[in-house]
Amino acid sequence: MTTTHPTATPQANATGIPWKKVLLWSAIALTVIFSLGPPMWELLTSIKTNSAITADSVVYFPSLDQFTVEHYVQLFQRNQFHIYIFNSALVAIVSTVLCLGIGSPAAYALARLRIPGEQIVLACVLVVTLFPYILLFLGLLDLVRALGLANNYLALIIPYTAINMPLTILVMRSFFQQLPKDLEDSAKIDGYNTVQMLWQIVLPMTLPALVTTGILAFIFAWNEYIFALTFITRESMKTIPVAAAQLGGTTLFEVPYGPLAAATVIGTLPLVLLVLFFQRKIVQGLTAGSVKG
Amino acid sequence: MTQDYIRQRERRTGWLLILPALLVLLLVYAYPILRAFWLSVFTENLSTNLEPVFSGFENYGRMAQDGRFWASLGNTAIFTAASLVLELILGLGVALTLDQAFRGRGWVRTIAILPWALPTALIALAWRWIFNGEFGVWNDILMRLQIIGNPINWLGDPNWAMLGVIAADVWKTTSFVAILLLAGLQSIPQDLYEAHAIDGATPLQSFRKITLPLIMPQILIAMLFRFAQAFGIFDLIQVMTGGGPGGATEMVSLYIYATVMRYLDFGYGAALVVVTFVILIAVVAIAALYLSKVRHAAGVEE
Numbered sequence: 001m002t003t004t005h006p007t008a009t010p011q012a013n014a015t016g017i018p019w020k021k022v023l024l025w026s027a028i029a030l031t032v033i034f035s036l037g038p039p040m041w042e043l044l045t046s047i048k049t050n051s052a053i054t055a056d057s058v059v060y061f062p063s064l065d066q067f068t069v070e071h072y073v074q075l076f077q078r079n080q081f082h083i084y085i086f087n088s089a090l091v092a093i094v095s096t097v098l099c100l101g102i103g104s105p106a107a108y109a110l111a112r113l114r115i116p117g118e119q120i121v122l123a124c125v126l127v128v129t130l131f132p133y134i135l136l137f138l139g140l141l142d143l144v145r146a147l148g149l150a151n152n153y154l155a156l157i158i159p160y161t162a163i164n165m166p167l168t169i170l171v172m173r174s175f176f177q178q179l180p181k182d183l184e185d186s187a188k189i190d191g192y193n194t195v196q197m198l199w200q201i202v203l204p205m206t207l208p209a210l211v212t213t214g215i216l217a218f219i220f221a222w223n224e225y226i227f228a229l230t231f232i233t234r235e236s237m238k239t240i241p242v243a244a245a246q247l248g249g250t251t252l253f254e255v256p257y258g259p260l261a262a263a264t265v266i267g268t269l270p271l272v273l274l275v276l277f278f279q280r281k282i283v284q285g286l287t288a289g290s291v292k293g
Numbered sequence: 294m295t296q297d298y299i300r301q302r303e304r305r306t307g308w309l310l311i312l313p314a315l316l317v318l319l320l321v322y323a324y325p326i327l328r329a330f331w332l333s334v335f336t337e338n339l340s341t342n343l344e345p346v347f348s349g350f351e352n353y354g355r356m357a358q359d360g361r362f363w364a365s366l367g368n369t370a371i372f373t374a375a376s377l378v379l380e381l382i383l384g385l386g387v388a389l390t391l392d393q394a395f396r397g398r399g400w401v402r403t404i405a406i407l408p409w410a411l412p413t414a415l416i417a418l419a420w421r422w423i424f425n426g427e428f429g430v431w432n433d434i435l436m437r438l439q440i441i442g443n444p445i446n447w448l449g450d451p452n453w454a455m456l457g458v459i460a461a462d463v464w465k466t467t468s469f470v471a472i473l474l475l476a477g478l479q480s481i482p483q484d485l486y487e488a489h490a491i492d493g494a495t496p497l498q499s500f501r502k503i504t505l506p507l508i509m510p511q512i513l514i515a516m517l518f519r520f521a522q523a524f525g526i527f528d529l530i531q532v533m534t535g536g537g538p539g540g541a542t543e544m545v546s547l548y549i550y551a552t553v554m555r556y557l558d559f560g561y562g563a564a565l566v567v568v569t570f571v572i573l574i575a576v577v578a579i580a581a582l583y584l585s586k587v588r589h590a591a592g593v594e595e
Contacts, residue, residue, distance in 0.1 A: 027390040028401055034383075035404045038464060039411070041430055042419045058433040106314035113307035114300070121311065128322045130518065130577055132525020134546035135570050138332075138553055138562055139325020162321030165314055194306045223412035225528035230554065241414035245532045257422060264415045271410045279403040282410065286469070287476040 039268065046071055046261035053257050071258035072266075079259070081266060083236055084243040088267075091153055091239065092221035095160035099217050100210055102161065103168030108198060110169065111176035112184070129166040133226050144231050155231035156239070160224060164217035171216075171288045175209035176202075212285040215278050219271060240267040326570060332563035339557055352564035362565065364540060365548040372459060372544060373523040377516055379463045384470025384515070391471065392478040409468040417532035420461035424448050448534050451541035458533055458542050462523065470515045477511030478504070513584045517577065524573060545569050 044062075045053060052059045052066040059066060075081040110118055140159060149155040179202070187197040228239045238246075244263035247256060275282065333352055335345040356362050391402050408416070423431050426446030435441045447457045481504065489499045527546040530536060536543035536551075549569065553562035 024390070024393055024395060027386065028395065031387050031390055031405050032401060034464070035407055035468065038416070038419050038423060039407070041423060045422065054428050058428065058430055102313045102317060105310040109307040109310035113303050113310075115304055115307040115311070121315070125318070127574075127577070128318065130521035130573070131322060131326075132521060132527070132546065132569075132573070134525050134527050134549055135329070135566050135573075136321065136325040138549070138559070138566055139328035140321065141553070142328060143320070143324065158317070159321050162317045165318055169314065194303070194310075219410055223414070225412070225414040225531075226550070229531075241412045241528070244418060245414050257425075257428070260418055261422065264418050267415045268411045271412070272407065275403060275407050275410045279399070279406060282406060283402075283472055283476075286472050 039272075042261045042264045046258060046265045048258065050258055068258075071256075071262035074259050075262050075266065079243070079247065079263075080236075081240075081243070081263065084238055084240045085266070087153075087237055088222055088239040088241075089270075091156045091160060092218050094153075095157045095164065095221045096214050096217040098157065098161045099164040099168050100214055103165050103213075104172050104206065104210065105198065107169045107172030108176050108202065111173045112181075113194075125166045125169050129170075133163070133224070137226055137230055140227065141230060149231070151232055151234040151237055153237070156224075156227055159227050160217075160221040163224070164220055167216055167220075167285075168213050171213045171285050172206075172209060174288050175206065179205065208281075211278075212281040212288075215274055215281055216285045219274065219282075222271065326566075329563040329566040329570070332560055333567045335560045335563075337559040338561065343557065343559070345560065348560070352561050353568075355561065356564055356568065361540065361543075362545075362548060365543045365545045368455070368540075368542060369524060369526075369544045369546075371455065372462070372526065372542075373520060375459045376462045376466070376523045377519055379459070380467050380470045380519060381512065381516065383463065383467045384474055385512075387467060387471035388474035388478055391475050406468045406472055408465050409472070411465075413465060413528045414532050416465050417461060417529045420457070420464070421448060421533050424457045449538055451538050454534050454538055454541045458530055461533060462526065462529055465529070466519060466522070470519065473511050473515040473518075474508055477508035481507050510584065510588050513580065513587060517580045517584070520576060520580070521573060524576075525569070 044060075047067055047069065048059060048062050049066050049068045049070070052062050109115060110122060115121075136159070144150055144155045183201060183205075184197055187201050192200070222239075223241065224239075225241045225245075228242045232238055232242070240263075244260070244267050247260055247263055332345070334347065334349055336348040336351060337343060337345040387405055391398065391405060395401075423429055424447035426432070426444055426449055429444075429447070431447065432441070432444040436444065445453060447453045485503050486499050489503060494502065525546050526544055527550065530542055530544055530547055531550070534542045536547040545565070546569075549562055549565045552558050552565060
């Protein structure tokens with residue numbers, strides 16, 4: 001991943017200004033400001049007092065008495081945000097584990113075992129990664145009603161498992177293809193059957209790839225909006241994105257800017273942490289999942 | 294144990310391993326799409342007491358006359374085209390920057406992929422706040438720079454709202470494009486550039502003659518993914534503008550959602566799903582065909 005390109009030799013021109021370096025560092029600065037600007041503005045808003053938020057001229061550097069944690073306190077006391085965090089975490093974690101558990105064996109079979117129709121299965125998996133969720137929600141709504149799953153975590157866990165399945169199969173398959181086959185061959189000679197061999201020999205070696213895929217699956221599940229909006233209407237079962245988007249003020253005309261910003265910060269924090277710790281894995285997974293296909 | 298027997302057992306095990314995944318995919322992808330095709334030839338709305346009544350292609354005929362549908366399709370096309378072009382340009386810029394060697398590259402890369410990882414619905418809240426007509430920071434910046442004289446109600450003005458949602462989408466997904474393009478850039482052997490430079494080529498010429506052709510597959514893949522996502526965009530718009538003001542940012546997906554959830558017009562909603570699906574598949578098929586051609590030309594083996 002980290003190919004080290006030779007450093008661009010700074011070509012000083014007649015004036016002695018290393019234009020190449022100036023250009024590069026401007027581009028870097030722009031990238032950083034562009035990416036961090038909006039989240040940072042949301043963070044700053046979330047810790048400003050209401051009067052600082054709605055001041056006549058925008059407050060960029062609040063004075064000490066313009067800082068507050070009241071918006072966060074309100075979210076947890078009045079709006080019960082810990083419940084939404086729990087809901088989001090529950091459906092995201094359960095669906096991620098399910099997805100890995102069901103998807104990895106399928107990926108293994110597609111990578112290693114000669115199965116008739118394998119190409120068709122793969123092609124279908126590739127195509128469905130492109131389906132927007134809006135195309136699915138009407139049919140899923142039918143299913144949810146028919147099975148009586150409205151306001152049941154399963155109404156989210158099952159779709160989330162499915163929407164992460166293509167990615168899991170593609171990433172894990174490309175991982176299995178890189179795995180040396182000798183180990184499995186000798187395991188077979190030692191009398192392991194396929195399932196035993198998968199469980200006892202392949203699985204331990206697969207952990208890094210499982211982590212990569214799991215992180216991506218968790219992100220997608222945590223971020224999903226339309227199914228969560230449609231299939232869950234009970235307040236106490238909503239997930240963070242829906243709860244935050246529906247946050248209202250105490251009166252119809254009051255827009256709770258501070259709590260909205262705080263809710264955004266709370267809902268994005270777990271993902272910021274994931275990116276901080278697993279940046280490399282996320283990039284690996286994303287490129288393996290789409291480019292290799 | 295004969296060879297045949299082993300082969301057969303392997304096959305059976307293979308299918309057993311695939312089966313659960315396949316079932317989940319069929320349930321969540323195949324069933325809803327097929328169901329939409331089926332339901333689209335029925336009228337099922339409040340006038341039929343939500344009972345399906347066969348009506349042939351009536352829903353499709355109605356769609357041809359439905360100004361709101363065509364307006365939403367136009368909005369979706371504008372949104373998709375503008376987002377993709379801007380994301381490609383910016384994404385390429387970010388990728389070229391991250392491909393250089395500099396101190397702290399790991400950190401900058403982490404920061405650059407952050408927007409992609411954050412929940413779209415929450416990002417929509419952040420941008421709604423940035424574009425706020427009364428207290429928004431965007432107005433303040435532009436007024437300080439004396440680009441505008443009076444605050445603009447970005448998301449409340451039909452002329453500006455589309456620009457606002459495009460900006461938010463570009464912010465959110467440029468990093469995705471950049472990640473894919475960066476992977477492409479890193480796979481280009483460095484000696485190609487050196488040889489070209491010895492031949493007297495300028496960096497700009499190398500970019501056009503080496504970089505662009507060699508990352509063309511990644512560009513196409515990134516655009517394909519982005520096309521599908523932008524064409525079906527829902528959460529960002531729903532939270533930022535709700536399709537408003539006056540339908541100025543209503544995308545096909547929002548119209549489908551309103552048709553089903555607000556007007557309870559399931560048959561017509563299904564027909565809208567079918568048409569959206571067909572457009573999507575058609576574009577994807579054309580792009581895939583072109584992609585295989587480009588890959589062939591670039592001699593890239595995956």
